[in-house]
Amino acid sequence: MISFEAVNKKFADGTTAVRELDMEIPEGQLTVLVGSSGCGKTTTLRMINRMIDATSGKVRVDGRDVRDVNASTLRRNIGYVIQQSGLFPHRTIGDNIATVPRLLGWDRKRVRDRVVELLDTVGLARDLAGKYPHQLSGGQQQRVGVARALAADPPILLMDEPFGAVDPVVRTLLQDELLRLQDELHKTIVFVTHDIDEAVKLGDRIAIFKTGGHLVQFSTPAELLTHPADDFVADFLGAERGLKLLSLTSLADVPIEPVTTVTESTSVAEARRAGDGWILAVTDNGRPRGWVHVDHLPADGVLADAEPIVAAGLTANASLLAALDATVSSPVGLAVRVDEDGCVAGVSSPQQINERAARFRAEVLVP
Amino acid sequence: MKPRLVTAGILTSVALVMTACSGGVTSLDPQSSQSGTASEGALTVGTANFSENVILGHLYAGVLKAKGVDASVKANLGSREIIVPALQQGDIDVLPEYQGSLLQFLDKNAKQSAAEEVQQALGPVLPKGLKVLPYAPAENKDVYVVTKETADKYGLKTLDDLKAHGAELVFGGPAEDKTRFVGLVGLKEVYGVEFKEFKALDAGGPLTRGALEGGDIQVANLFSTDVNIGNNGWVVLEDPKKLVPAQHVVPLINESKASPTVIAALAALNDKLTTEELTKLDSRVDNDKEDPDSVAEAWLKEQGLTS
Amino acid sequence: MRWSWISDHAGELAMTTLEHSAIAAVAVLCGLVLALPLGVLAVRFPLLKGAVLGISGVLFTIPSLALFILLLPFTGLSYETAVLGLTVYTLVVLVRNTVEGLASVPPNVREAARAMGYGGTRTLLTVELPLALPVIMAGVRVATVMTISLVSVAGFIGHGALGQLFIDGFQRDFAVPVIAGVVITLMLALVADLLLVVTQHALTPWTRRGR
């Protein structure tokens, strides 16, 4: 557990970055520090591993005042990931990942094995170990950054806007990966971002900071969205607070309705017989392909020739927000549901999704 | 403007500037703009790079100024090899010279030795546009000097004695000694001396004296007016075969500047300029660290040459 | 050590310092007037760029004294020799910085100027050169300080200004003029550099931090 007790940080130029901060960061959870630039979130993060020392107050890790621990020793036990990854350009990927294990004096074989293991963990090919950072894409570099931070299996991971410099598609991917990793590893992660959507998506708990170093609210995403502490937080959360709330719960409890599917290799003539109006085309192994209207079928050929309107399948883990989005973009107003293997399981209607949303709202609002 | 026009414009401006930098700039320099013409205008006294010559330069300038000539000094210009061409080109106008060295510089085969002969011989070999004025009683010869210890060790008295021991001795003097007759060339030709090594130092200055003192060289090319020779008890090797010709101080001047005023002024200086006086002047600069200009100024006053 | 030499020669030292400044200033100005067009040409014509930078690089390896001496047959023991030699050395720095300065102008700014209908010359004079100014001025500062120091080498050909003090002190085994020469040279360089910083500040208002 990491705790801040009446922590202040004033820089030499007179600016106050953090003011009277009291906060307890729970163990094994992902805590996001969020706020606009200059709000003190990064300073707060950097006080944990003593990249910055507090002006007054105490920062404790597992009950010990960090000031009592040698800075380098402390840092070797806390993983650290920063924007642009901060990889050492003159060292190979393998050497980069091996930094802390080597500092800790691990033997050669153990280091090598660990590097391979970590490449697997973060989803990178093993043969990248011999490459140099600049030979990798931004997303790959960021994964290496995470691998390097995890190398000595530290209980705490500090991440300072780690996905700030990659494009949106890759960012989403990296966020999903991080969630998957956290499911396995259960580290105490402190994550800094200025992107509220990222905070809501990743955080078990979110701390919102205001310019001048004030912590304004520290709570779960759901509570934040339903009970913003003040106008500042409400403003910061943005106009679509309700929709963001929908991203916090999954489709798991939404019923699945059966749907008629036709494999895409089916001949046009046969497909016509399957029904009238919109039919759901699936691949030969049952994955969703898209919606096709029988009136739009070509004269002959197979169903695939009709160029279906693509429909993505949603697993039980998908958020209500994603489901609602799918219903809106579907020509029939239905979200396609798939099982764990990705095969079509049925559909859900907006009404069913809304019912679940209403129940969720009631759950989080009540306390 | 078309690109080609721009290029042309740039090239033109470059050319203009180059002309300006090499020509136009001249006007900023007060000395160089009136070379070659007229007589009584400004006059620049050049000097070689050793103290006595600098003092002489200031003496020349001093007497000339007293006669209303606008004279200035450009001191420490280098060796004769550099300055004489500068005199011809008009960069400087007068130069305190030494008869014999100048003669041999102009005529490598000149063998005249007595003062009057040397003076006579100079006339025909001088480059066009230059002339020498009458010489002063003061004489400052190149001398070859060894320390007392060296003299005792090898039994050296005259340059003749060097022949037997040259191979053991290092000779030091100005770099030009290597190619001059009054230097390595003459020492070999006249006395058959060949040294172990030649060290290029300076014209009788701190380097040569220091090297002799410190034992870096055993034989030094110094000047006869150098009071350090006596002060250190050094031994001047005699020159029985008259390798070193008469070396009276003589003004070398650009003809166009040799107006009667200038000639008269320098002649008046000559009358007072004896070897003894010159030695004293040298000592004040080299040993007492007085400044050549102020030493010259004071002496001229003392001698009644200026008021 | 006869320090009174300095006070005895205060007037002379002042004149010599002025002379020193003048030689250095003329050399740098000539260098600048030559370097700007050369730099512009070098940027326009890539073939020329290699040649210009290569030649200036080689010139830098030639000892300054040798350069002065080699100019003697052409310009004699004259003021021009000193200025010409020094100008050559300033070119080494100035041409390079002009080229670098022009190359540092962001391409999109150049594009924008063209898009708004600026011709090549107008772009050069009103956009590229001003934006290259900080780099060019950095070169002028380096060249000025370097030249102020190099003037003393011209002392070997009688135009060293403060450099004459070194040779004088050397001839007479007398350190005071040498120390005076070194100290004044350093101060002169410092003052010149400061003046150039102020000039640059005035010429490039856009580079100042807004606050």
Added chain:
Amino acid sequence: MGELIAEVLRWFADGTRWSGPEGVVQRLFEHLQYSLLSTVVAVLIALPIGLLIGHTGKGAFFAINLASFGRALPTVGVVILVFLVSGLNLWPVYVALVVLAIPVIVTNTYAGMAAVDHDVRDAARGTGLNGWQVLFQIELPLAVPLIMNGVRLAVVQVVATATIAAYISFGGFGRYVFDGFAQNDLAQVFGGAVLIAVLAIALDLALSGLQRALTPRGLALQRRRSNR
């Protein structure tokens, strides 16, 4: 001009020019001795200073002004001053050359350190490298190309300036310049200048090889890529 060049060629073609105690080979060794020893000493002094300033970020103002100061220091004056104190030995030459080389190396080392990506340094510290480890494992390797630029620049200047050794009677190629000057033998001056320039360029090339060898491979690849 053509005549001078012909004379210079004759000067070089003279077989006796090359060997013996006053030959080009001997002068080359002398010139190398003055230049290299001075540069090595300068590196030993300047590198730690530059690294310290770059690592701590303190004294950057000092570093930048030192460059100006160094450039302004007239070498002839320094040589003569030291000569007047130390007498006739090589100290004046070494002091002047070392003093000439130090500022260039200090400022380039500092610049190299300052150019190390802030994120990389931050990550190194955050990963738990201590001050020395950050300096020697991260900053120094990354600063090598710029440090070597400084050393190369210093060597070129030192080689050109080592000419001055001849002024106070010592050897090196400067001998040809000063002797030629005193003897009004321009071919000799020209020959000396050419030898000095060639030596400077040769050393610069050799050092650029060393620079390539010292530059970490990852960094070299990165630079090549960003230059493309």
